[in-house]
Amino acid sequence: MTKLPLRPPEEAEVEVGLYVHVAFCQSICHYCDFNTYAGLGALIPRYVDAVAREVAALPTPLPGGPAPPDTPFRIGSIFFGGGTPSLLSPSQVETILASARRWPVDAGAEITLEANPGDLSIDHLRALRATGVNRLSLGVQSFDDRMLRRLCRRHDAATAVRAFEQARAAGFDNLSVDLMFGLPGQSQDHWQDTVDRAVALVPDHLSLYNLTIEPGTPFGRWAELGKLTVPDDDAAADMYQAAIDRLAAAGYRHYEISNWAREGPADYRAQHNLRYWRNQLYFGVGAGAHSSFGGCRYANVRAPREYVRRVEKRESPVDDVEEIERSLEMAETMILGLRLDDGVDVDGFRTRFGCEPDDVFSSQLAELTNVGLIVVERRAIRLTLRGRFLGNEVFCRFLARPDAA
Numbered sequence: 001m002t003k004l005p006l007r008p009p010e011e012a013e014v015e016v017g018l019y020v021h022v023a024f025c026q027s028i029c030h031y032c033d034f035n036t037y038a039g040l041g042a043l044i045p046r047y048v049d050a051v052a053r054e055v056a057a058l059p060t061p062l063p064g065g066p067a068p069p070d071t072p073f074r075i076g077s078i079f080f081g082g083g084t085p086s087l088l089s090p091s092q093v094e095t096i097l098a099s100a101r102r103w104p105v106d107a108g109a110e111i112t113l114e115a116n117p118g119d120l121s122i123d124h125l126r127a128l129r130a131t132g133v134n135r136l137s138l139g140v141q142s143f144d145d146r147m148l149r150r151l152c153r154r155h156d157a158a159t160a161v162r163a164f165e166q167a168r169a170a171g172f173d174n175l176s177v178d179l180m181f182g183l184p185g186q187s188q189d190h191w192q193d194t195v196d197r198a199v200a201l202v203p204d205h206l207s208l209y210n211l212t213i214e215p216g217t218p219f220g221r222w223a224e225l226g227k228l229t230v231p232d233d234d235a236a237a238d239m240y241q242a243a244i245d246r247l248a249a250a251g252y253r254h255y256e257i258s259n260w261a262r263e264g265p266a267d268y269r270a271q272h273n274l275r276y277w278r279n280q281l282y283f284g285v286g287a288g289a290h291s292s293f294g295g296c297r298y299a300n301v302r303a304p305r306e307y308v309r310r311v312e313k314r315e316s317p318v319d320d321v322e323e324i325e326r327s328l329e330m331a332e333t334m335i336l337g338l339r340l341d342d343g344v345d346v347d348g349f350r351t352r353f354g355c356e357p358d359d360v361f362s363s364q365l366a367e368l369t370n371v372g373l374i375v376v377e378r379r380a381i382r383l384t385l386r387g388r389f390l391g392n393e394v395f396c397r398f399l400a401r402p403d404a405a
């Protein structure tokens, strides 16, 4: 469905996040269904130029329609995600950042780049830090070499440790580590060893994801053929609980269902991702990237060659625009906010929508409170610990028709 934006944001100047999608990988991991492609490395220079051009023209123009809302904005965070952004050279990262800096960028804005440990060297890391990237998210996934091979990752555990230590030496004082659990053949002991080895590095942030088997991936096909077994839901829940306990003991704040931040002199929560969980505004550039701005959600064309072709021809890369109905915006604000330990701020909800969550979702809130999945306290609505294990059960309730809107 392609619709044109209907209403501009109300703020005089809005703060936005900028997401840069780098849709390239050297090889495709067996579980991955992200919008990323192997074997297209030769396209990267043109892709970088196209992204820089799209950034310079923000908000991204719409196909054949009027200009999007002409609202002043400033950039509060930048996130290079993928794909494998560490396939870009530091000078290519700099090209995109220079384009972003044509807009006001907050002093001290978090600038994150997702990195594959196998791509990094101390010289590369120093040059990257010099571009202004101030946070790395390292896709470690496991410290078990056998498991890394099974996932088709390109690095081993020793490489991940070396990359982490070199990143510190290069001046990165905000480092995140991604790990996965519920992997084929993974035991509790293997998982706990991986968490222990991550904690030993003292990362500032950890993201822990439960493997999902996606159709169309090698893991999906092998699972269909009965050739792949993963820990069942109870075993995966035990792994999650073990991580919760271990990371709490190590002084990490479990601030979002899948994310932990070190308690320390700075706020190590992922500032860019907090914007998503607070259902705030962001621009996404690059192939397949999404934006949320001006009451609409925009999606760019997914294929990198077509994305580059369109931008080079000065055509819009946007393939789809959807108006976000107020009822959906309220539901998403609940669902995303509940992922955070801060929960949904009732007063913030009232400021944004002119009503309280209980005016709209009274039956859902009553039911979820009665079964112990949420609590309402100090003007915030939060998941209980049990609710964190059953998040999807909670979230789907809010997508049912609201009581009033």
Ligand code: SF4
Residues within 6 Å of the ligand: 024, 025, 027, 028, 029, 032, 033, 034, 036, 082, 083, 084, 116, 139
């Ligand atoms: S490196 Fe990341 S984006 Fe690339 S294939 Fe593996 S999981 Fe997917």
